[in-house]
Amino acid sequence: MAALDLARKTNALPVLIGFLEYQVYLSRKRCMYDDEAVVAFDCEFREEAEIEKFDLSDTSRRDCTADGYFSADSRRTSGSQVLQPKLSAATNGVKVVVIGAGSAGLSAAQDLIKAGFDVTLLEASSRYGGRLWSIPSETGKGWLEMGGQWVHGDGHALYNFCQANNLLADNSRRRRKRSADDDMFTLMNADGTRVTDMRTRLKIYTALDDTVWDDDEYDTLEAQRDLSFGQHLLNSYQKVLKTVTADKVALADQVFDVYVRNQKEEYAAANFFDISVQSATNMTLDGPDATDLRVPYTDVLKLWAPNAVAVAQYNATVKQVRFDRTAARAMTVVLSNGTQINADHVIMTASIGYLKAHVDTLFSPALSERKRTAIQSAGFGTLGKIHLIYDNEWWADLMPDYWTYMYSSGNNVNADRNKTYPGALWTRAIASGLVAPTTDRTLVILMGGPQAVQMEQMSDADVSSAITSLFRQSTGKNVPEPKKILRGKWSQNDLFLGTYSHISMDMVKKGITTADLASSDYFYGKSVNGQNVQVPGLQFAGEATHPKYWSMVHGALSGQREAKLLKQIYSK
Structure with missing residues (x-):
């Protein structure tokens, strides 16, 4: 298999508060493909001229x-x-x-x-x-x-x-390579408590990310036709656990939970064990993960x-x-x-x-x-997206441009290996949030998993109330309700019935x-x-x-x- 140059790797990005990137599509940059296998499709028809x-x-x-x-x-x-x-x-x-x-x-x-x-x-x-x-x-x-x-x-x-x-x-912010030792990185707990042992969490996330997208393992993964992406994530996590001391295992489970939520957002996945690892190894993306438009x-x-x-x-x-x-x-x-x-x-x-x-x-x-x-x-799933419009930018001194939540309980890998969060509110599956880059006074929430479809079936009032409760709990402030929320509701649209595909x-x-x-x-x-x-x-x-x-x-x-x-x- 002919390998292309793999794009840069970023470390611990989805769990970071205060970092300046909207790093949503996390892993597409680390893939390889067979040049000969795609020649017949030749989708790059527009030459420079x-x-x-x-x-x-x-x-x-x-x-x-x-x-x-x-x-x-x-x-x-x-x-x-x-x-x-x-x-x-x-x-x-x-x-x-x-x-x-x-x-x-x-x-x-x-x-x-x-x-x-x-x-x-x-x-x-x-x-x-x-x-x-x-x-x-x-x-x-x-x-x-x-x-x-x-x-x-x-x-x-x-x-x-x-x-x-x-x-x-201008996308230069998303091109900057970060490391787990960057002092700008901070974390946020969903319950509003202060995050402890931040550097350890970031290092675990980095190690997990590097293991999941280990370039040296791609040929092996390509050959494992019966391997699901979910099992690959678990296998990678077990390797990382071997490097973690016993007193940090619970903390590592929290980090793994964040990682899985972000991957579910990326793949619009309901169940990672229904997705082939080929969805990761066959996809190609060189350059910045996501560039905004003017x-x-x-x-x-x-x-x-x-x-x-x-x-x-x-x-x-x-x-x-x-x-x-x-x-x-x-x-x-x-x-x-x-x-x-x-x-x-x-x-x-x-x-x-x-x-x-x-x-x-x-x-x-x-x-x-x-x-x-x-x-x-064919695989096909739903990426849930919520726009929250407010009268003012109340988050200016409380939240960064991009964030996600850490949870202190309910993360045991063996008890809930696919992260379905039985009995938990749908907001538990939220992968990330960001300040809308194309307008003002607006926040955007992104999520995958079956909860994305559940959210799209709910009323605006119920969605607004649940997210406001989460914001209030995580910030410790009396956060206002949004004056309006807007959703694509792609899973409920009979012309689409979801957002995008996977293998x-x-x-x-x-x-x-x-x-x-x-x-x-x-x-x-x-x-x-x-x-x-x-x-x-x-x-x-x-x-x-x-x-x-x-x-x-x-x-x-x-x-x-x-x-x-x-x-x-x-x-x-």
């Missing part, structure tokens, strides 16, 4: 008002933005229906429109963006990201595009895909995708209102959560057995890979440039289909991969 650069002062190119963000109708694009497609004899008249106007659908549609294909882009909701959802802040300043928040890593197409267009905020994420998408945003049809729910190789156009997309759209190709970009729920009825005839198995066995143990046991999730179906013979060739009627794109960037926005831009496939077919 192809990156378009825009003047951010030109508000006709952005969802902006004079105040900075969001036009009255963020779904439309002015005519000046739309580039005229370059028609070719081969692509002119070839009909493609793209389902979903998220990152995958927009990136596919944009490239196909520019290549001269006849593209129909269907979106079931009233907006574009998918799991990227930027909204104006309730405070009147800046915006909130209800879904994806950051650009992860660097050197990939999305990062290069944002960098070329000056869309990235503009809303939906603005980035609009800059990336102005043609696609301009033609998208909203509130267009697909009822069924049909295939008939004997028809003049082999594919038919049936909408819930009865409208039928005939096409040569369909690119499906719905979330794996949605496909899991509808695979048996959405496609006719049924997909191939392997394709159905891939969808049904499950079920996938590994059945020999399923991300290549199977990306594979096409409904092949048929078609005359192209005077030759009869086999072409895919149904293609798939989205974060879950990327071999090394699943769960991330630049993985969702795999729509470019499917567009490139069609361009290659019709250029022959």
